[in-house]
Amino acid sequence: MLIDPIALIFLTLAVTTLAVVLYFLARAYTKNAQELHELQKQNNQIQNQLAEKPIKLLEKAHERAQELIDQANRKATEIVASSKAYEDTSNQSLKGKLDELEKEQAGVFTKASEDMKLAYQNMITQIQEQDINTLKTMTKDIQTDVIEDFKEFRGELEKETINSEKIVKEKINEEYLGMEKDLQTYKKEKQQKIDEDIYKILYRVSEIVLNQGISYDKHKELVLEALETAKKEQVFK
Amino acid sequence: MDSPALFDQLIILLRTTSDVASVLLVLQEFIDSFYSSKTHEEQQQIFKKLSPQISILLTEAFAKEPITPENQITIKRQIDDLSDTLQKCKKMIMTLAFQPDEETTTFFSEWIKKNVSKDLLLDFQFDKSIVGGAVIIVGGVYKDYSVKKQLSNKFQIQKEEIMGLLD
Amino acid sequence: MKQFQQYLTISEEIGFVEACNQSIVHANGLPNATLQEIVMFENGELGVILSMGREEVEILLLSKSSVKAGMKVTRTGSKQEMPVGFELLGKAVNPFGQALNTGQSIDKPKISRPIDISPSGINTRKRIEQSFETGVTLVDLLIPLGKGQRELVIGDRKTGKTSFLYQTILKQATMGTICIYAGIGKKTTDIKKMETFFHNAGIDNNTVIIATSSEDPAGVIFLTPYAAMTLAEYFRDEGHDVLVVMDDLFTHAKFYREIMLIGRRFPGRNAYPADIFYTHARLLERAGNFVLANGSEHSITCLPVVESVEGDIAGFIQTNLMSMTDGHIYFDVDMFAKGNRPAINPFVSVSRVGRQTQSQLRLTINRELISFLTLHNKIESFSHFSAEAGAGVKRTLAVADRIFAYFTQGANEVKNLDLQIVIFCLLWADYWQDNTKMEKDIATITQTHKNSIEAQSLVKDLVSHANSLNELLATVRKQQDKILSVFGLQVVNVTNI
Numbered sequence: 001m002l003i004d005p006i007a008l009i010f011l012t013l014a015v016t017t018l019a020v021v022l023y024f025l026a027r028a029y030t031k032n033a034q035e036l037h038e039l040q041k042q043n044n045q046i047q048n049q050l051a052e053k054p055i056k057l058l059e060k061a062h063e064r065a066q067e068l069i070d071q072a073n074r075k076a077t078e079i080v081a082s083s084k085a086y087e088d089t090s091n092q093s094l095k096g097k098l099d100e101l102e103k104e105q106a107g108v109f110t111k112a113s114e115d116m117k118l119a120y121q122n123m124i125t126q127i128q129e130q131d132i133n134t135l136k137t138m139t140k141d142i143q144t145d146v147i148e149d150f151k152e153f154r155g156e157l158e159k160e161t162i163n164s165e166k167i168v169k170e171k172i173n174e175e176y177l178g179m180e181k182d183l184q185t186y187k188k189e190k191q192q193k194i195d196e197d198i199y200k201i202l203y204r205v206s207e208i209v210l211n212q213g214i215s216y217d218k219h220k221e222l223v224l225e226a227l228e229t230a231k232k233e234q235v236f237k
Numbered sequence: 238m239d240s241p242a243l244f245d246q247l248i249i250l251l252r253t254t255s256d257v258a259s260v261l262l263v264l265q266e267f268i269d270s271f272y273s274s275k276t277h278e279e280q281q282q283i284f285k286k287l288s289p290q291i292s293i294l295l296t297e298a299f300a301k302e303p304i305t306p307e308n309q310i311t312i313k314r315q316i317d318d319l320s321d322t323l324q325k326c327k328k329m330i331m332t333l334a335f336q337p338d339e340e341t342t343t344f345f346s347e348w349i350k351k352n353v354s355k356d357l358l359l360d361f362q363f364d365k366s367i368v369g370g371a372v373i374i375v376g377g378v379y380k381d382y383s384v385k386k387q388l389s390n391k392f393q394i395q396k397e398e399i400m401g402l403l404d
Numbered sequence: 405m406k407q408f409q410q411y412l413t414i415s416e417e418i419g420f421v422e423a424c425n426q427s428i429v430h431a432n433g434l435p436n437a438t439l440q441e442i443v444m445f446e447n448g449e450l451g452v453i454l455s456m457g458r459e460e461v462e463i464l465l466l467s468k469s470s471v472k473a474g475m476k477v478t479r480t481g482s483k484q485e486m487p488v489g490f491e492l493l494g495k496a497v498n499p500f501g502q503a504l505n506t507g508q509s510i511d512k513p514k515i516s517r518p519i520d521i522s523p524s525g526i527n528t529r530k531r532i533e534q535s536f537e538t539g540v541t542l543v544d545l546l547i548p549l550g551k552g553q554r555e556l557v558i559g560d561r562k563t564g565k566t567s568f569l570y571q572t573i574l575k576q577a578t579m580g581t582i583c584i585y586a587g588i589g590k591k592t593t594d595i596k597k598m599e600t601f602f603h604n605a606g607i608d609n610n611t612v613i614i615a616t617s618s619e620d621p622a623g624v625i626f627l628t629p630y631a632a633m634t635l636a637e638y639f640r641d642e643g644h645d646v647l648v649v650m651d652d653l654f655t656h657a658k659f660y661r662e663i664m665l666i667g668r669r670f671p672g673r674n675a676y677p678a679d680i681f682y683t684h685a686r687l688l689e690r691a692g693n694f695v696l697a698n699g700s701e702h703s704i705t706c707l708p709v710v711e712s713v714e715g716d717i718a719g720f721i722q723t724n725l726m727s728m729t730d731g732h733i734y735f736d737v738d739m740f741a742k743g744n745r746p747a748i749n750p751f752v753s754v755s756r757v758g759r760q761t762q763s764q765l766r767l768t769i770n771r772e773l774i775s776f777l778t779l780h781n782k783i784e785s786f787s788h789f790s791a792e793a794g795a796g797v798k799r800t801l802a803v804a805d806r807i808f809a810y811f812t813q814g815a816n817e818v819k820n821l822d823l824q825i826v827i828f829c830l831l832w833a834d835y836w837q838d839n840t841k842m843e844k845d846i847a848t849i850t851q852t853h854k855n856s857i858e859a860q861s862l863v864k865d866l867v868s869h870a871n872s873l874n875e876l877l878a879t880v881r882k883q884q885d886k887i888l889s890v891f892g893l894q895v896v897n898v899t900n901i
Contacts, residue, residue, distance in 0.1 A: 195400055203392050207368055210384060211334070214369045219335045220344070226371040226382030227348060235373065235380050236353045377433030379418040379478070 240318040243298050245355075247319070248326070250291050252346030254360045257323050260295075263287055264316050267299065271313070277303040327354070332362045332372040334383070408444050408478060415479040421445075421471055422460060427622045428667045429463040431477050437461055440483050440520060446476040452484055452623065454667060462667060464623040484520060486631045488638035489513025493582070494608035496599050498616060499624060499631035504595065517638060519630045523689035532693045535761040536705055539575030539818030540568060542811040545769060545828070546750040547733055548758035551645055552693030552703035555755065556725050558710050558717055559735025564746050565709055567815040568733070569649050570601060572707065575818045576647045577607035581705075582639045583647045586632035587615030589625045589655045601816075625659045633690045633704075640694060640702045648691065652709040653684060657721045674720050684708075685728045717752075731755040745812055750777065768873040769828065773807070780804040806831055809839045810846070822867040823853050826887075829880045832873070849891045859890050 270280050281300045284292040369384035419433030441453045451463035487501035491511045496504040503510045532550040559565050573583045587595050595615045602611045614632045616625045629650045636646040664677035672678045691706035710725050715737050731754040740747035836842035853859045870876035
C-alpha cells in the first residue's frame, strides 16, 4: 500500500506543530516552577523571622522583669534592716520603763495588801463575835420553839390516836356487820337453792312414781278426760 | 260412685293420718298399675294391703270392672279428687304417754268423729315425760292436759305447804 | 327472752313451718296472730309476722340460721320492740339493743318501746324556729338547716357525704345534742371506723351507733332505721334534742325489695314493692319539732342519706325521698373532681325550712352570697370565650375564687358559725387580695378564736349586735384596728364593696 504524499506532508506538519507547542509548554512550566521555588524560599524566611521576634521579645521582657525584681529586693532588705534597728531601740526603752513601773507597783501593792489584811482580820473578829452571839440567841429560841411544838404535837398525836382507834373500831364493826349480812344472805341463798333442789327432786320423784303407777286403762281414762275438757273449753271450734 | 259420697263412706273408716297415708299410697300404686302389665285380679289385690272394710269399699269403687283405656281417665280423675280431699282433711296431734293399740285408736277416733267432726284425723305422738293425759294440738291451738302439767301446777300452788313439810 | 316452751304455754297457740324461702317462712296454725307480732321457733330463733292468709302466716326471719320444714313456731304476744335507755350512749348496738362488739357488755335498759309506730299527730308539732348548725360553713350560710328538719343528703359514692355527716355529728354532739347514727347494711370496718372516730373525738357520751352489717339477715337490716327512730323518740321524750342520721336509705330500699320479691309480692316500678314510699314516709314523718306533754319543746332532726348513680338525682327512690323531706344537700361529683371540698352544689341543694330559723344577719349574707354566686356563674360561662375580660369581671372572678377558698373545709373539721361570719365580712370588704395569705390568716384567726376568750367575746358581740351584712361591715370598719389586733393580723384599711 502506498501512503498518499499529501497525507504524509500533512502528518509531518502536524507533528512539527505539536513539537513546537510542547517545547513552549515545557519552557513555561520550568519558568513557573522556578518562580514557585523562590516564593517558597521567601515564605520560609519570613516565617523564621516572625518566629524569632516573639522569642526575642520574651527574652527582653524576662530580663527587664529580673532587673525589677532585683531592685525591689534590694529596697526591701534596706527597709527591713532599718526597721529592725528601730525595733531594737524601742524594745530596750520599753523594757527600761516597764522595770521602773514594776518596782513602783510592787511597792504600792504590798502596802495595799497589808492594809487589807489588817482590815480583814478586824472584820473577821467582829463577825465571829456577832455570830457567836446570834448562835447563842438562836439556840435558845429553837429550844423553846421545839419544846412548844413537841408539846403540841404530843397533844395532837394523843387525840388522833384516840380518834383513829374509834374509827378503826367503827370500821371493824361495820365490816363485821357487813360480813354477817353477806353471810346471812349467802346462807339464805344456799338454803333456797337446796330447797329448790329438794323441791325439784320431789317433783321428779312424783313424776317417776306416777309414770310407773299409771295402768293402761288409767292412761286411756286420762286421755278421754283430756278430750272432754278440750270439748268443754271449745278447743275444737 | 262419685267422690264426695265415696269420701263420706271412707272417712268414717279412717282414724289417723297414717291410715290416710296408707290409703293414698295404695291409690297411687293402683294408678301406676294402669300403665303396667298387671291383670285385673292383680289390680284388685293391691287394695288388700289395707284393712278389710276399706279394701272392700275401694275395690267396689274402682276395681269392680277391668280398667280399660276408656274408663281409665275417669277413674284416675276420681282417685285424684279423692286423694286431694283426703289430703286436705284437718288433723289433730295428740301427744300421749303411752302407745295406744288398735282398739284404743279406734275408740279415740270414734269419740272424735262423734263429738267433733267426721273428717278430723288423729296423729299420735309418744312422749313418756308427760306422764299421762294428752297434749292436744288442733287448728293451731295448743292445749296441755297432761298429768305433768297438772302435777307442776299443783306443786306450784302448794309449794309453801310442801316446803313446810321439809322443815 | 323466755324459752319457746314458756311462750307456748302462755299463748297456747302453735304453728308448723310448711315452707322456707331464704328469709321468708310460711307456717300454718297460729290462728290469733297479729301483724308485726314477734314469733319464736322451736330452736329459739325469732321472726316477725309479715302477712297472714286464710290457712297460713308469712314470717320474716330475724336470724341468720334457717329453719326447717315441720319446725314448731309459737307467738310471743309482743310486737317488735327495742330496749331504750341512756345505757346505750357510747355503744354500738344492733336493732335489738345487743352489743355489736362481742367483748362489750351492756346493761340492758329496763324500758322497751315498739319499733314501728304511727307518727305523732299535728297537735304535738311546732313550727321549726331554732337553727341547726352543721359546722360546715357552706351549708350553714347557704343551705341553712333547722332543728326538726328532715334534710336529704344525696350524692354519688365517694363524694364526701360521710365526711359531712361526721362533721355534723361532731358539731351537734359538742353542742349537747344526742346523735344517733343508723348504719344500714354497712361494712363491719366502716362501723368500726365510725366508732373509733366518735371515741377519739370524745363525743362517746352523746352518741349511739345502731348498725347492721351486710351479712345480717334482711329482716334485721330492714329494722335498723326504725330502731334508730324509736331510740330518738325516747331521748326526745326525756327532754333532749336528737339528730338521727340514716346511712343509707337506698340500701334499705334494696333490702326491702329483696324481702318483698322473695315474699312474692307483685313488683312495681324498678321491681320495688308498691308500698316503698309508705315504708320511708312513715319513718321520716316521725322526725320533727315537738311539744311534749310538759310543755317543753324538743326536736328530732333527721339526715337520711341516699346514693345517686352517675349524678342522676331523678331516680325512683331519690325522688321519693326528696318529696318526703324538707330539702336536700346535693354532693356534685363534678365539683368533687375539680377539688371542691365539700363538693356541695349550692344551686341544686335546697332547704325548705332552714331560712325561717336564720337571723336577719344570716339572711342578708345568704342573699348576697347567692346572688353573687349566680352572677359569677353567668360570668364564668362567658369567660370561656377568649375575649378580654374587663376589670369588673376580673374582680368578680377573683372574689369568687376567694369565696370558694373560704368555703373549703377539711374532712372532720368543724367551724364556729359566728367566727365564719366575721371572716366572711373581712373577705367581703376586700381585706385579702391573695388566696394563700387569706388561708394563712384564716388559720391564725381560727386558732386565736379557739384559745382566746377575748376573741370569742368580740366575735359574739359583733355578730349579735348586727342586723344585716351592711351593718356588720360598718361595725367591722369602725373597729377594724381592734379586730385585727385581737386576731394578730396586719392592719390594713378595709373598704366597702
